[in-house]
Every structure is written in structure tokens, then in C-alpha cells.
Amino acid sequence: MFLELLINGITLGGIYALIAVGYTMVYGVIQLINFAHGEIYMLGAFFALTFISAFNMPFFVAFALSMGCAAICGMLLDVVAYRPLRNSPRLAALITAIGMSIFLQNLAMIIWGSRPMPFPQEHLPAYFNQTAFVVGETPISWLQAYIFICTIVFMAGLNLIIHKTKVGKAMRAVAQNKTMAALVGINVNQVITVTFALAGALGAAAGILVGAYYNSVYPLMGYIAGVKAFAAAVLGGIGSVPGAMLGGFILGIAEALGAGYLSSLYRDGISYAVMIAVIIFIPAGLFGKIIRETKKSM
């Protein structure tokens, strides 16, 4: 029982970690809670579903293509909605983020309908549901293993991008000080847009994996997952990428164990409660620093 829950929790945690990284990166560079990030995750899942069922693409091609599409969506989101408000007060940007989130949710509802759609199982690789290996007495399917591997690979790749490439260096510079970054010749707006693209691609990957894992994709899936992933980002210390990864896993495991041992009715409540508790008692999270408002609050 415990082992099974733990494995479920790790699978779930990997997915939360992938989404949480998107929140934390965007927050790191522009100090904005991108509420619409959950919707990019949802769109990613729908893109993959559409590519697979309408165009008969193989799963892995659809996976890569949807990540690309979601990256473009993320960039568009930034350019259309957030860039004009770059110097506006935080309240304006937050309200815009909420507005975009609701807008995209309803757009998806109009395009794909509000009922959950099953992921076309016959197009998934057949070995996904077979047992990869057995830990103790708990079998782990290839899909679960695949989710875990994907999470690790994407995280490692992201770390490489952030720490070894020029774009990553520019991102870190922008996160530290936008004015100084601009003075040394970094195109700040471009770097921010690239950040949104990266966040979008990772979010989409999470969405597709969830869609395949739970075999259902629906317009409201981004709403709850988004908040949970945000809770994970807060737990890890917002702005910190390793923190978001760790936070995602902790939250996933806590949720699985809580649902198993305490009450499955309050499954979603566990994340909210963890988030509120973290914000109240350790607002800096596990790896973050306390955020002071540099601009006026409004």
C-alpha cells in the first residue's frame, strides 16, 4: 500500500514539478504569477490529442510537436497580454493573467467541448501499459517509468540551458536586475519571451503525460493542476528552479499519501492546505529568498 502510494506520488510529483518549473521561471524573470500557465498545460494536452486522433501522428512526434505549439502559445501570451503591461503595477498584470486564464479555458471549451475526452489508447505505444519492472510487489508500468524519465531528462536539459548557454545566462541576468541586463546589451523582452516559451513547452509535456496517464483531457484540467503546481513552486521557494522540482515531488507524494491514508475527498485540499501553510510559516519556501516588493503594490 505504502509503496504503491509512494510510486503514484512520484509519478504525480514529476508532473507537478514540470508545471511548477514554468511558474517559477516566469516569476523569476518578471515577478508575475502567470495564472494562464495551467491553461498552456491544458492546451498542450489538447494539441497532442488532436495531432494523434485527427492527423494519425505517432505519439512521440505529436508529443514533440505539441511542445513546440505550446511554446509558441506561451510566447504569444507574453507578447499579446503581458508585454504591454511590463511597467504597469502588479495588480494590472495579475488581473490580465487571470483574464487570459479564463479566456483560454473557455476557448478550449468552445473548440473541444467541455466533456473529458479520452486519450486515443490505440495510438499510444502498446508497451505503455505493460509492466516495466516490479518494486517489492508493486508493478510499475512503462508509462509511469516514462513519466519519471521524462521529468528527469527535461529537468536536466533545463538546468543545462539555464547554466551553460548564453540564453540561460541572459535569463539569470534578467532575473537579477532588468535595468542592468539591458545596459549590458541583453534584449530583455526577448529573453522574457524565451522564458515563456520554455515554460510553455515543459507545461505541455506535463499536460500530455497526464492526459496519457489518466486517459482524459478536459478544458478545466489546467485550473486545478495549475494551482497545485503553483503550490509546489511556493513550497520550493518561488524563483528557484531546483526548489520547484523538489516541491513538485514533495507535493505529489504528500497528495498521494494523504489521499490514501487520510481522505481521498480532500485530495485537492491537501495541496491548498500545504500551500497556505507554507506561505504563512515559511514564505521563502525551501530554497527561495524572501521576496520584498520592489515596486509599489498597486
Added chain:
Amino acid sequence: MNILAFSQYERADWVRLGCLVAAILLPFTPLANEYVLHTCILIFLYMILALGLNVVPGFNGLLDLGYVGFYGIGAYTAGLLTVHYGLSFWVILPLAAINGAIWGVLLGAPTLRLTGDYFAIVTFGFSELVVLFITNETWLTRGPLGLPGIDPPSIDLSWLGGPVIWLEGDSLGVYYLVMALVLVTLFVMYRIQNSRLGRAWFAIRDDELAAVSCGINLLVYKVIAFAISAAFGAVAGAFYARWVTVISPDAFLFWESFFILCMIVLGGLGNIWGVMLGAAILVSLGEVLREILPLLGLPENSRFLFYGLLMVVMMRLRPAGMLPIAAVAAQMKTTSKRRLAWFKKKGSAA
């Protein structure tokens, strides 16, 4: 001040007075039917909610995404007290307000020390927890089945030797009842914004650092604001419960919070007249969209597509709303321009 010295009034005052007179007379015009009255009651209900929410984002500049949690708390407080104890509407109203305010303080006191972003997300989490509680604790709330059999509002004249008037299915009575509640809310808000409390809030909204320097205790004033906002949310909830007589958790989802936020953003953050206008416009628009959307083959809930878009467009083009107040407009709009000017000046000086 002699209120009959007409020369002191501005045109806006006459417009407001005209709206009030029109609202009072509306049920006696040929326009009035059951549907119109029902819509108007809804408008008034949302006016109370919008006025209550406005205290936090409008007066204090903090985003509150969990307002509907207090609305739900008020509704279930009223519902349970009515069903189990049969208390009168007029006893329940203050009890609901107190319960809302208590939760506002409990939630606000630890979280209002934090930055605005964290506060926004905590309020969101809180309202989700409220809905989860209502849905899952079926022994208390009957969960998704809803809590039926709540008495309608009543006007008790027995202490004068008169009858007890039950406003069951009496749209006209409910119409005037909720209008009175709006007027009371409006009066409170109007007096608060011109009081020491209101001035402190505006100072916090305009510049926290300056406000602290003037000796304003940020946490205390923010918690007071949050508690007052919560209390009015709960009052609206109590009225709602007694009006519809059946409440269920799906009336208190995040959509409602967003809808009310749309009203105050559209009308004008911080402007009590603006947020009332916003409520009237969006509730009416909702009714219109309810008719139009099915004709276009869209689900009724997709009207939120327009509201979401509305928020984005408003923030871009007219961030201080339809009836902006100067302080908010100055902050929301000119930040970028002011900075640009500063850079230009620096550039030419160098």
C-alpha cells in the same frame, strides 16, 4: 450642511438621484414583470458583493481571488441557522456578517503581511477549501445535494402587534428588501471612504512606504479591510440563501469570484459608484449572453470567454475602469509614460 441647497450638487449627484428614483419606481412601470424584477434583484445582490469586494482591491490595491469563499460562508451560515434553529432573517444577517468577518481576520492576519501575489493565491486556495468543505462534509451541509428548505426572508411586525410578512415568491418585496441592503452597504462604504480608515487605506494603496512613514500600521488596516469585505460578502450570501431557499456548493465556485472581480475592474477600481455600474452592466450582459449564446450554438458558460477578454482589454486600454478615480488612474496608466519621460530626460542630460 443644508441638503436642500441645490446649488451644491454636481451633475453626477443628480444622475445618481435619478437612478435611485428610477429604481424605486421601476416595479410600478409597465416594464416590470417577474423576469425584470428577478434580474434587478440579481443586480442588487451583485452590487452588494461588488461593493464588498471593492474594499480590498479597490481601496487597498490587493488582489482578492477568494471572495466567493466568504459569500459561501455567509450563505451556509444563514442556511444552517435557518434550517436548524429557525432564526429570523434580521438576526441571521448580523450573525452571518460576524462569521464572515471572523474568517476574514483568521485568514487575513497571517497572510496580509505577505506580498500581494501571495495574498492573491492564498485567498484563492481558501475559497477552494471552503467549496471542498461544503461539498464533502455532508453531515452538515448535505454536500452536492444542496441544502433545501431555507425559509424566505421575513419582515417581523409582531412586536408592533402587526403580522409576520413572509416574502415567499414575492419578487416585489424582495426587490425593495435587497435595495435597502444595497443602500445600507453604499452608505457604509461612502462613510468609510471619507473617514480616517478610508484615508489610511488609500494611503496604503497609493504608496505603502509613505503610508508606513506616516505611522499607519499596514497589517492592522489591511486586516480591517479584509474583515469588512468578508462581512459584506457574508451578508450578501445570507440574503442569497434566504432568497433562493436552496443552496448548493456549485454556486460558490471560483467563477463567481472572477465575475465579481470583473465588475469592479470594469466599473472602476476604488470607485463605489463605478463598481455598482459594473455590477449592473455585467449582470445585464450576462442575461443577454444567456439568450444569444445558445443561438450561436455555444454553451452558456462560454460567456466567461467575453469576461476574460474584457479584463485583458480593460487592463490594456482603460485600467482604471469606466468611472476612474484619479489616484488609481494616475498609477495604473502613467507608470510607463512617466518612466519613459524620466529616461528621456536622463538621456538628454548625459
